[in-house]
Structure formats: structure tokens, C-alpha cells
Amino acid sequence: MCEFFPSRDDNGCVVRPMPMVKLHLAQPTQLKSIVQLLLTYESSIVQRPKFEGTHSVLAPLLPEAAIFYLEHYGPEKYAEVFLGEFDNPEIIWNNEMRRHLIGRVAVHVGEFSHRLTSNVKALYSFCPINEVDYPELENELFCHVYYLRHLCDRQRFPDWPIRDPVPFLRSCLAAWHEEIDRKPPAMSLEVACQTLGLDPNTEGWKDPAAIRRAYLKLSLKYHPDKNPDVNDRDKFHQIGTAYELLSSDRNKMYMPDPERIVLCLRAQSIVYGRHLKELGEYKYAGYGQLIKTIDLEAKDAQLFQKGGGALLAAAIELAKYTLTSSPLNAEQLRRENGLEALQVAFDRCSPMIKQSATSEDMPVQVCEQICYCLATASQFEGCRYKIAEMPSVFDNLYYLLQFSTIPSLAIAAADAITAMSIETLLQLQIFQNGALWQLIPHIFHFDHTLDEGGVQHNESSNKQAQANRLGRACLEAIASLAGYRENCPENDGVRRSVRAMLTPYAARLMRNGECDLVLKTLNSNTENPYLIWDNATRAELLEFVDRHRNAGKNSSELFGAEFSLTIYAKELIVGDVFIRIYNEQPSFVLDDAKGFGADLLEYIGKRADELCGAPMKPKTNGDLIDIDVDWGAPVGSTGLTAENRVLMSLTALNHVLVANPGVEVLLIGHFNMLKRYLRCNSRPDLQRAALKVLSLASSNKECASDVATVSVCTTLFALLASSLNEQPTILSILIAFTSNGQFVKEILDFGGLLYILCITLQANRADVAGPERLLSVELLARLQSDKLTGPRWTRFINKFLPPIFSDALRDSPNTALTMLDSNNENPELIWNEETRKKVFNLLKTQRDDLMEKQSKTPSTKWDTTEVAKETWCAYADTLSGELVIAGVFVRLYLANPGWAVRHPRQFCSELIDKVLEQMRRPTKDLTMITSALVELMRCHPGTADSIPGQGYLQHFCEAIRYQNAESSRSAILILQQLAENQYCADGLCKLNCIEGIKLSMKNQPALIWESAHTLRLLLQRQSGDLAPQLLSTGSVEFLLELLASPMAGVAKAAAARAEIVDSLKAACLDLRVGIEISKKLDANPIWAQYKEQRHDLFLPASRTQAIMAGPGGGARPAGYLTEGMFVPPPMATQPPPLSNAPPPL
Incomplete structure (x- = not known):
């Protein structure tokens, strides 16, 4: 349109x-x-x-919660609620409320509904409906989107979800401040009645209908739409104010309502309790008013009247939740004097708690929440210093700890003590207030079977579960007071009291954080090296604690540190360990084996003067408290002598060393003390115990080095001679210490050889068993193997025993021991019972003399001046009349040349030196020595392999030319045997030996065969150097003359001719002069008789070395006993006689 x-x-x-x-x-x-x-x-x-609900036309008709419900859940959900029955924190609506609403609307509209039936175009003259008040909501406080009374009803709605916790908290704060700031209305009742034209002196002004009729009449008269006058507008507003005042609930229009304030505080506690994390980053904005509320309520004279204290309890609870959500709030609380307000409430409520109180009582709830507030505030230094200025706080905590019938209250007090223990000043005040007297009894109500049994239980209803939790809290408080927890300073006073009353073992477990194990242990009967605990000890401790708790906080100057259990008076305690029990249970695993070992050593060392005869030093103030009476009974009251105590300690130290390898390093620096106990000859038990300790330490190289510095050898030697039963132990110690070169030298310097050999040679003594002697020979073997002192040991051993024993000791101690016990006569040993006794008596005499000197002066060393002489020998009688070379009796060797000597090369070298010396100055021994050398090289061909390198061949070549017949004879016999060796033969081929052999044949006709044999062996090497010597020396002609001669006086003439023929034939094969030699031979008619045939059958059969030298002709292992002693040497066999023998050669 x-x-x-x-x-x-x-x-x-x-x-x-x-x-x-x-x-x-x-x-x-x-x-x-x-x-x-x-x-x-x-x-x-x-x-x-953006219109708010208050601007809505529904605002005066429906409860505010209903409008919010419509906005948040939509019309469909609201329609269900509107027509249903609901009673929860978000909506309260029922049939009665609907009827009430309809009635109020009908009253408000009045006759207009009837007018509409007659005139549908009638216009309603608008008049705002007064807010509809619902009796069901009379005591409700709506905040944000919740009815706080329902929300705070934790029994009906324990976990009602809260949307938007931050806006809700903000709304609660606003409602709280609004309630607190509420003031009386500006218009009085009299003025309101006069404004509406009502008589305040009658009851008519209280009639809602009369009030409404007056309001409608005047509001239409002065409405701004009908009266543009400004004065009439003001009048209209006065009329509205008067109507609102008279129609509203007048009881709530004046001073703040405590019940509504309580609801605001509880609602804040609920939102904090359910949304700690979300609200933790916000600083609480209501501390000023909260602290004022706490202070006013705490000072209220009617606080403990029936129904009182709800506001204080709610305020304290809110303070706890704000601190729990964000501990930094504690600093704001301190700055606004909140701690002082808490102290006032604490002091007011704490004395009101009696034994008949329950956890539902207001004073109990207030004190419990204050404890948690103080615990949280203790995290900050400023708060701790402020708390330290409040001595009544500690008195209250002490008082609250006694209420075991209210576990939650006592737990809160214990937790507060735990939190405060991070400050030394607070620790001291709590401790001096006697907190231990109240904390200790609770830990003995713990029952470990509740958790270990696996039975399901509810802690809120199970009294034993509550007692267990209280026990844990109290034990944690004790551990924190003592400084056993991180960030808690150490407190020596508390620790001494805890160690005395709860034992060091429990204190150590607390330090390690094993509180449940502490509680289980203290409530069980236990006997181990760390603890003796039973019903009697528990009863004695609790009686002591109850006596001081009832006597007052300051009844004990040491606060329990003087306590000592009666049962411990009979025990020896060192390093917190019961020595008797540990010795009975040596397999018990120690928590700190090194620390216990150090304590034992300190204890044993302190009593060395008393037991070892030295004068005791006067004790100073620092020595008046012994290590073993730290928490037990004084030593004198144990009923044990000093010797028994030290013996028990040494035994325990042995067990520690056995069960804990590596702990023996603790002995370093204490071996001098052990040496003093080893010298206590009047106390053999202590000697044995100290000896065991030394034995266990001997396996450690560091300990061995330290022992070498304290000169313990003479002490061990004295025990070795006097304590026969301890000989195996002492010898084992010495064997272990041989790893240290300094100790090996010290053993020799102080005459250890005499003591050891005396044990080794005691074969016939009934009181000497096998192990001692076997250990002694093993010790000698170890001592000889030392790189520096070993050669000296061998030299001195050889002074008392034949050299074969020193080798046998190194190779096989068992074999050496068998040799010592048996009678032997072989090329290397002459040993019998008579010799053994003479040596033993000599050793014993020297040992006794030395021991007597060392008993007076332990630093006395063995005088070896006489023994070290070249001619001195303990078994000299066996050597008289015997030629001994390299430890071999030459006479016996010649009788048994197949004997496998121990050192054939050394024997060979010394024989050669001796024979060369005899060749220059012949004696009657030359023949014997020569025979021995020849037999040695024959039976041990390998011994000659090294002779060329030693330069002896030239000497023998020169010796052949000696004018002395004996020397020349020895030389040719030796050369004959040397030529059998390929190395020696090659060496001789390079020397001018042909002329010497020729001279030997001329001068020694009886040795022509030996010389010819030597010549044949050398020429057959075809070295190229010997054949020219035959020509130059005229040896070819000389040999032909020998072939033509009858060789009178030659024992093996035929063999000698065969050797000469083979030698000449070998010379003819020489590449340089062989042709020339052949011509000379062919020119001689004698040669014609021999050159066409071989003459090997005239030679002796080859000597076998199978029995003597074994396979390969090498040296065999040394045979120390009688094996092969009397096997005769192999005999050279002659070839069988020939029936048609050729003419004599």
C-alpha cells in the first residue's frame, strides 16, 4: 500500500x-x-x-532462577520444569508456586478480564505488578544461577556441578558484600504510610490489598503521562518507593542477615573445594571482609550459645580453602592481619573442646580448619615469623593433640606441626612446649594388620583406620621436628629425644622415610641387632611419656633424652647395634656396615690402654660420654668385664668383615691397635679374636701396605711359636701379606725364616697337623717369588735346606713336603732323619734366641752375619767329602747318569767351567768332572745346544794340545761328545781343531778311537773348512800311517780304523780339496785295502737315548723323588762277530 x-x-x-x-x-x-x-x-x-532479566516483564512474576533457567536451557526444557515439581540448587518450582502466581496475577489484573468480555477494544491501563513473593523462597538466597541454601546442603546435594566457577565466585563475593553493606531504607515506615495516605497507627497499612489500592489510586493521579509537572513526577517516584517499602518483607530491609552471610561463605568454600586448580591462579578478593568477620565473631560474647558460631566456622573454612587453592594467599592474609584474627579464634575455641566433644561441634571444626590454615601459611617465611610471635598457637596445638577420640582434629594439629617444622624457631618452640609427649602415644595405636589383611574399609567410619592415619601423621610430625625430612633443619635436641625414646633404629627408619615400617616395628615384638622391642619396653616407654605429659610440658629438662629402657642395661651397644644379638645373628644385613665397623674400631681402640697394660689417660669432658652409651645403659651397668666387652666387639667386627667385603679398608690406621691386642699374652681370647680380624684384612692390598708400616712381624712370629692352634691362621695371614714387597722384606729381616722352617720340619710332632706344614711351605714358595727379596730368600733357604728344596717349594709345595719327610740319596739330594734333626735343632736354637731378644725389644732384627758366610751351611756334614756342582752330587750322578737333573743347562755350564779350570790345573777331580760332563751331554743332548754360543769350543780345541795327558784326555773326550751335537759340530768346523786332534792321536794312543770318531763326525758335516786343514797339517799321511800300523794299545782298533776310513772318504767329497786328497790316497797302497768297502759294521751300535732323555732327546722335568734313580745307563752293544771277518783293520 x-x-x-x-x-x-x-x-x-x-x-x-x-x-x-x-x-x-x-x-x-x-x-x-x-x-x-x-x-x-x-x-x-x-x-x-542486551536486556537483563530484571528488565523482563517476567521479572516480577517468576523467580529469578526460573528466568535464568529459561535463558540457559530453552523453552522446551523450561516448559517441563514449569509444569513439574523441582527442588534443587538451580530451580525451585512446584504446584503451590504456580497457584500462587496465578492468584497474584489475577489480583493484579482485577476486573479488566471481565471488561474484555464486554468490550474487546478496551485498553488496559498499565500498572507494574509488584514482585510476586513466594513463601517457598522466603529464606533462599539466589546467587548467579544457584539457590545457595540448597547448594550448601551437602547432605542432599553433595556433588552438584558448578558451571563457571569464577563468575559464580565473583557473584558470591558481590552478594556477600551487598549483604554486609545493607543499610536501613532512606524512607521510614511512617513517611511511607503518609505518602500513600495510610494511617500508621492502625493495622490497615499492613494489609497488602489496602496498600495496592492506595498505590493504584495515587499512581494514576500523578503518572507523568497525565501530569507533565516536574513536581508531580517526583511525587510519582515517592509513591513507588513507599509502595515497595510497605509491600516488601520488612524484616530483611534492615541490618545484614547472618544466615545469608553464612550461605555466601559456604558457597565460596564449596566452589573452592571443587575447583581448586581453576581458582588457584586468582588472588582472593575478600580477605578484608573475611578477616573482619572472623575477628568480630571470635570476640562475640554469645559465640558459644546454642546455634552460635556458624558464621565463624564458615569464615574459617573459607579461609582454609582459599589458602589451599593458592598458598600465596597466605601472604595477603598476613598483610591484612589475618593470622592475628585466626589466633584470636584459635584461643577462643580451643579451650572449649573437651573429651566429650565430637567432630561436629563448632569449636572442633574451627580449630581443625585453623590448623590447616597455619600449616599452609607456614610455607612462607614472613608467616612463619609472625606465627613464632604467637606463643598461644603452640599451646593450642599441644592441647589439641591429646584428643585421640577426635582423630581428624589431632591429625590437623599434627599436620600443622609438620608444616611448621621447616623453621628452626618454630621447631624449638613446638619441642619445648612438649609436643613429643602428645605425639608419641598416638603412634602406638597403629595396627599394620588392617592394611596388610586386604579387608575393604571406609576410613570415615572405621576407627582403626582413623587411628592408623593419626599414627602416621604424628610420626611424620616427629620426623619433621627432628629434621629427618627435606627442607626441615636438623634439630639435635629432638633427635636425642627421639633416639632415646623410640630407639636409634626407628630414628634411622624415619630418616629414610619408612614411616609405615617404623609404626609396624614399634607395634610388634622384635629382636634383632638393631632393636629389642616387646610389650614390656612399650609399656615402660608409655609410662614414662604419660608421667611427663601429666606432670606438665616442662617436667623434663632434656625432654625425654634421658630415657633409657631397663632391658638395655644388660646389653652392650656399639654404634646403635646390640653386640650380643649381632653375634648370634651374624647373617643379619646391616644398614651401614662401614659406619658400624668404624664404631667398633673406635670402641675397641679406646679400651686398648686398659686391657693391654698401658696406663690409662685421664678422661676429658669430651670423653665422658662413650659411643656405646649414646642411648643405652652405662657400660659399667651391663655386668660385663672390659675384656668380655672388647671380645664381643672383636667378634662382631669379624662378622662385619666376613659379611661385607670391602669394609676391611676401615682397618687402615688401626693395625697398631690390633698389634697391641695381639701382644696381650695374658688374654689369649683377645689375641685370637684380633688375629681373626687381621686374617680377614690380609686379603686387601691397601691393608697389606698399611700393615707393613706398623712392624707387626715380630708379634706374629711370637704367636706362631707360642700359639700352636693359631698357626694356620697366622701362616694364612703371612701368605696373604706376601703380595706386599715391603712386608716380604720385613719377614726376612726379623727372622721369619727361622720360625717358618721350624714349623716345616716338625714332621714327627704329634701336635702338629698337616695344614700348618703345608701352609708353611706354601708361604716359603710365595716369599721366594718376590721380585726384589725373593733371591735373598732363596739364598737363605739354601743355607738351611739343600737347594733342591727351594726349587721344589716353588714348583710343588706338596712334593717338597713329601721330600722333607722322606729319606733320599740321589744325585741332587742327600737327606735323612739324622740330617733333618740336626737342621731342626739348629733352627730351633736360633729361633729361641731370636724370640727371646724380640720379646724384650720387638724391633730386634735377625743377625745374619754368620749365616751369610759362604762356608756356613746347616747340613754341611752331608756335603763333606762330596764334589757338588750346581747342587748335584757328582759321585752319585756318575752312578746314575740317567737322573733328570733340575737344571741341566746350569749344571752343564758349571761343569764346563769347572773342567776348564781343572784342565789348567789338573787335580784328582778332573776325571770325575769330565765323566759327569760327558754323561750329561750324552743323556741330555739338548744341554749342548747352547755351548757354541757361550764360546767354550775354542777352549776345548786349545786344551787338546795341552802337554798334560789328563787335560788332553779330558778335552778329546769332551770334544768327542760335543761332535755328536750338530750345533757344536758346526761350531767346531769353523775352528782349527784338526791339528789338535792329530796331536791327541799321537800323544794319547789309547784315545785314537775317540779322536778318530770325533774327526769323522766333523768331516761328515762337509763344512769346507776342515778338509784343507787335513792337507795343511799333514793329517792325511798321518792317518794312512795309522791304518798301516797295528794300533797296539788301542782298545777298539777295528772301530778306530773304520772311523779313520770314513773320515778320509768324507774328506774326498770336499769340493775344494777333495780331488787332491783323493789323489794322495790313491797313491798310497794302504788305501786300496779300504776304499772299496764300507766299514760300518765295525762301528759300535748307535746309543739309544730313549730311556734317558725321552722323545726328541730334550731335557725332562725334574724328578724330585726316587723315580729312575737306579736305572743303569744304556750299554753300547758290539756288533755280532763275523765268521768271515776281513783282516784286522
């Missing part, structure tokens, strides 16, 4: 008069309906303006 009647023409000019259709539509009576019609389908335009 408007489009057909535009307001402008085609040129854009305004058309006048206005079109009628627009004129009618623009009338006030029509336009409002058209606008509403247009907006019906444009909801976005309606939603764009």
Missing part, C-alpha cells in the same frame, strides 16, 4: 499532503501494533539489544 502511494514524486520532491494510507498507519494507536508485527519474524533484531 505504501509503495502505491509514495511520499516523493519522480523528481524526488516531497508530496504534500502526505498520502492518507501513511497518515493512518503512523497514528500512535496503529504504529505499535505494526511494529510488533514486523519484528515477529526478525528475532535477531530483538536479540540484539
